[in-house]
Every structure is written in structure tokens, then in C-alpha cells.
Amino acid sequence: MEPINRRNFLKAGVALGAASSLYGCAGMGGKSAGHVVVVGGGFGGATAAKYLRMWSNGAIAVTLVERNPTFISCPMSNLVIGGLKQLDDITLSYETLRSQWGVTVVQGDVSGVDATARSVTLADGSTLGYDRLVLSPGIDFQFDQIPALNNADAQVRILHAWKAGAQTVALRQQLEAMKDGGVYAITIPKAPYRCPPGPYERACLVANYFKQSRPKSKVVILDANDDVQSKKGLFTKAWKELYPGIVEYRPNSELKDVHVGSRTAVLEFENFKADVLNVIPPHRPGAVATRAGLKLINDKWVEVNWLSMESTSTPGVHVLGDAIFAAPTMPKSGHMANQHAKLAAAAIINLLSGQEPHPAPLVMNTCYSFVDDKNVIHVSSVHTYDGATKLLQPVKGAGGVSSARNELEGKIALGWARNIWADMLG
Amino acid sequence: MSLPALRPTQLALLTSMVLLGSTAQAADPHLAHDIARNLAATCANCHGTNGQAVPGSGLESLAGEDKAKLLKKLADFKSGQRPATIMHQITKGYSDEQLDLVAGYFAAQR
Numbered sequence: 001m002e003p004i005n006r007r008n009f010l011k012a013g014v015a016l017g018a019a020s021s022l023y024g025c026a027g028m029g030g031k032s033a034g035h036v037v038v039v040g041g042g043f044g045g046a047t048a049a050k051y052l053r054m055w056s057n058g059a060i061a062v063t064l065v066e067r068n069p070t071f072i073s074c075p076m077s078n079l080v081i082g083g084l085k086q087l088d089d090i091t092l093s094y095e096t097l098r099s100q101w102g103v104t105v106v107q108g109d110v111s112g113v114d115a116t117a118r119s120v121t122l123a124d125g126s127t128l129g130y131d132r133l134v135l136s137p138g139i140d141f142q143f144d145q146i147p148a149l150n151n152a153d154a155q156v157r158i159l160h161a162w163k164a165g166a167q168t169v170a171l172r173q174q175l176e177a178m179k180d181g182g183v184y185a186i187t188i189p190k191a192p193y194r195c196p197p198g199p200y201e202r203a204c205l206v207a208n209y210f211k212q213s214r215p216k217s218k219v220v221i222l223d224a225n226d227d228v229q230s231k232k233g234l235f236t237k238a239w240k241e242l243y244p245g246i247v248e249y250r251p252n253s254e255l256k257d258v259h260v261g262s263r264t265a266v267l268e269f270e271n272f273k274a275d276v277l278n279v280i281p282p283h284r285p286g287a288v289a290t291r292a293g294l295k296l297i298n299d300k301w302v303e304v305n306w307l308s309m310e311s312t313s314t315p316g317v318h319v320l321g322d323a324i325f326a327a328p329t330m331p332k333s334g335h336m337a338n339q340h341a342k343l344a345a346a347a348i349i350n351l352l353s354g355q356e357p358h359p360a361p362l363v364m365n366t367c368y369s370f371v372d373d374k375n376v377i378h379v380s381s382v383h384t385y386d387g388a389t390k391l392l393q394p395v396k397g398a399g400g401v402s403s404a405r406n407e408l409e410g411k412i413a414l415g416w417a418r419n420i421w422a423d424m425l426g
Numbered sequence: 427m428s429l430p431a432l433r434p435t436q437l438a439l440l441t442s443m444v445l446l447g448s449t450a451q452a453a454d455p456h457l458a459h460d461i462a463r464n465l466a467a468t469c470a471n472c473h474g475t476n477g478q479a480v481p482g483s484g485l486e487s488l489a490g491e492d493k494a495k496l497l498k499k500l501a502d503f504k505s506g507q508r509p510a511t512i513m514h515q516i517t518k519g520y521s522d523e524q525l526d527l528v529a530g531y532f533a534a535q536r
Contacts, residue, residue, distance in 0.1 A: 346464045
């Protein structure tokens with residue numbers, strides 16, 4: 001158990017008075033049940049911040065450190081690239097976390113973690129003490145593996161748009177500026193990468209745009225993997241039936257480098273020249289995970305205890321979302337990060353009050369993908385704790401994919417987005 | 427919220443309840459509540475925090491629904507009797523005891 005560390009808590013500069021006025025209910029009693037610092041305000045971190053406040057009835061003080069002023073959702077961002085939504089439609093505020101839930105939201109970057117002293121340092125030099133730390137840092141890109149793309153100038157010309165924001169809009173502009181008869185090529189890194197069906201959905205939505213507005217243009221998917229990584233049958237059917245002669249899928253096409261000026265993808269045995277080249281570089285965990293010195297698997301992804309999402313090497317540090325070494329068949333997805341966050345929040349509340357985490361956690365995942373402007377396909381799974389392997393294992397017989405693409409799930413997918421956004425930020 | 431410490435007997439009971447799927451009535455109401463709360467939270471991504479779906483989102487609010495009705499619906503999804511896009515796949519991932527806890531939790535929300 002972590003004792004209540006009032007000194008650390010006060011050092012954090014959290015406005016206790018404000019929190020008390022919002023949550024002057026049973027449980028506060030003028031004494032904090034601990035301070036949790038959450039780093040990263042995406043699907044994992046924002047959800048963790050809200051649920052820690054909600055489930056502790058405001059007894060646990062929460063500081064959320066996020067570098068961006070607003071949240072921009074990766075899920076649904078392919079609709080912006082496809083011309084079906086605007087960036088505003090997928091941009092949300094952190095204000096409700098502050099006003100309704102009493103989370104202290106700090107805009108900033110974490111430059112260091114001292115897990116022994118239990119404090120984090122921000123880029124502006126300030127420090128935050130914590131009783132428990134939650135890292136939900138998402139991913140960084142390994143630009144060093146694509147030499148010619150390893151500089152800022154190249155990165156604004158050959159876009160990833162794999163973190164939603166300015167790049168999402170810029171990729172849309174490149175597509176709009178492309179002449180009819182041009183080629184859009186997207187490169188996919190070797191798995192595991194963020195959002196397994198995402199690149200194939202993007203290919204569909206760009207093809208949907210071409211079909212309507214640039215009918216002589218083509219979409220080429222250069223996949224480093226040997227096959228489609230998610231919803232294979234449904235995506236393949238969509239390409240064949242909706243986009244014949246438009247979408248071409250090429251497996252085993254790992255990107256080695258690019259020629260920036262000519263928008264050429266350099267593969268192992270050939271070069272592929274595109275008019276719009278969209279490179280999703282290989283990923284690693286967000287840098288704060290490595291700064292914290294956490295134990296990694298395959299020298300890359302953070303190893304966690306699945307009863308608490310706590311690092312296996314570093315007590316008091318919990319890690320969520322894309323940065324972790326996932327359990328079997330578990331995707332790196334926003335939905336899954338949200339589920340990690342609730343598992344961690346429940347465990348942290350127990351740990352801060354001297355109890356063990358619950359021994360049988362369960363999480364589930366749903367990913368919806370648009371294959372055109374109305375039709376959607378899903379993949380779902382349920383994962384439950386297995387004491388023998390100490391992992392969350394997929395429940396046999398549960399989960400699956402859509403029977404066929406359909407418009408009903410097109411409506412449900414939009415409803416899913418509104419509800420998960422409200423679940424994390426509302 | 428202040429919770430009592432977990433005693434070994436409670437841990438044993440909890441473990442048998444969840445892992446062996448015996449009747450979902452923990453001796454400690456706090457523990458039972460927390461397990462139900464955690465399970466129900468896995469539904470919130472689509473059905474809203476505490477089962478309160480975003481109005482107009484087209485997804486069903488579960489908060490305050492009659493427990494027996496919810497349970498019947500979940501059971502019919504699980505058996506395949508009730509047509510679904512996805513719920514037949516998801517309900518199969520939860521034991522009947524877990525579905526009972528989830529339905530009870532949502533029924534108690536206001």
C-alpha cells in the first residue's frame with residue numbers, strides 16, 4: 001500500500017480547495033486518499049483520469065498531463081481524410097474533465113520520471129509528486145528506420161496522418177490537389193501497429209473519394225505484413241466489389257526508404273512511385289515510457305501485470321494502451337486503451353486503500369471500420385484474466401466480425417464514437 | 427469512497443465466485459458492487475458511462491432498466507435467439523453470473 005503522501009501531494013500544487021468544493025462529499029473528509037498523475041490524455045489517460053475521480057467519489061486527486069490543448073480522435077479521422085467529416089467533428093475539449101470531474105489538467109510535456117522519488121518532471125522544469133503514476137503515452141514513430149524521412153522537412157511532405165490533427169487535414173489536402181489518374185499509396189509497417197484495421201479502412205475511404213470525384217485514380221496498399229491484418233475477408237470483398245480496378249493490395253512490401261521529391265516508396269526489390277505517398281512508419285512506445293526505465297518486451301513494448309496494468313519492473317507505475325506489450329490477440333486500439341484505463345483505475349483505487357486488485361478482470365474490444373460512406377464492418381473480442389498464464393486471454397467462442405458490410409453498423413459506428421468520447425471526456 | 431481491507435476469507439470467496447462461477451452473491455457488498463461496477467464499465471464505450479448513452483447517439487441506454495428484462499435480452503443475445511450485429515458475439519464472452527452482475531448494476535443506476 002502507498003501511504004497517503006501529503007507532502008508529495010501538496011508539492012504537486014494541486015488546488016485542494018477547488019477539489020474539495022466540488023467533491024465535499026463523504027470520502028474527502030479533508031484528507032486525500034492519494035494523488036495520481038496521469039501522463040497522456042488520449043483514450044487511455046483521459047478515461048483513467050475520469051474513472052479515478054468518479055469511482056473514488058473525488059477522494060483521489062488526479063493531475064492529467066497532456067501536451068495538446070484539445071483531444072483529436074484517431075478513430076473517425078479516416079472520415080476526414082475521405083472528405084466525409086471535418087477535423088472539428090473529431091476534436092473535443094478537456095474542459096469537462098476539469099469542471100465536472102475535478103481533474104487538474106496541465107498542458108505540458110513530461111521530460112523525466114523518477115520512480116524512486118515518485119515524481120515526474122515537466123519540460124518547463126516543474127515537478128509533480130505522485131502516489132501512483134499512469135502512463136498512457138501512445139506511440140512515437142521510428143523515423144530512423146526510413147532514413148530519408150528522418151527530418152522535419154520530409155515529414156511535412158510525406159505524411160503519416162497516424163496521429164490525428166494537422167497531418168489528417170494535410171493528407172486530405174494532398175488528395176484534393178492530386179490530378180485524376182494519380183496514385184495514392186499507403187505503406188503499412190509490420191505488426192504490431194496502432195489500429196490493425198485502420199490502414200485498410202483508410203484505403204477504402206480514399207477509394208470511395210476517388211470513385212466519386214477522381215474516377216481514374218488508384219489506391220495501392222504496400223503492406224509489410226504477409227496478409228491483411230484485420231477483417232481480411234470483409235476488406236477483400238469490399239475492394240473487389242466496391243472498388244474493382246481502384247484498390248490494389250500488395251503484401252510483403254516492407255518500406256525501406258523513400259525518395260521525398262518524387263514521392264517514391266523504396267521497397268526491398270523495387271521502387272514504387274506515387275502521387276500521394278502516405279507512410280505509416282513503424283512504432284515504438286511514447287518516449288516517456290522509455291524515460292521511466294520500464295521493463296520492455298522485445299526491447300520495445302512495456303510489460304505489465306494484467307491485474308493492475310502496473311509495470312512488472314517499476315512499482316507504482318501503471319501503463320495503458322498502445323505502449324504496452326499486448327496480451328494474445330489484443331489489438332492496439334482506442335477502445336482497448338479505454339478498457340485498460342478502467343482496469344487500472346479500479347486496481348489503483350484498491351491499492352491506494354491497501355487492498356489487492358480484483359483477481360478476475362475482463363476487457364472487451366470493438367473496432368468499427370467504414371468501407372464506404374455508409375457501410376461499416378466490425379471486429380470484436382472479449383479477454384479475461386487467466387491465472388495459469390497470468391495474461392488476459394481471449395474468451396473462446398466470443399467475438400467475431402460482421403456477417404457482411406452493412407449500413408446499420410454505419411450508424412452504430414458513429415454512435416460508438418459519441419459514446420466513447422463521452423465516456424472519456426464527458 | 428472508503429473500502430474495507432480484503433481479508434483472506436473474502437479473497438477466497440471472491441475467487442471462487444468469479445473463477446468457478448458459483449452464485450454471484452459476495453458476503454461483502456462492497457466487493458460485489460465493485461465487481462459489478464467493473465464489469466458494467468466494459469459496456470460504457472457503446473452504452474455510455476454507467477449505462478447512460480449519449481442522447482441521440484442511437485445506442486441504447488441501460489441505466490435504470492428492469493433487471494429481469496435486461497437479463498432476458500442478454501440471454502437471448504447469447505443464445506442467438508435475438509438478432510444482433512455484435513451483441514451475440516460480445517455476450518458469449520461473459521459468464522451468466524457476470525451478465526447477472528452487469529444487469530443488476532445497470533438496473534440500480536438512476
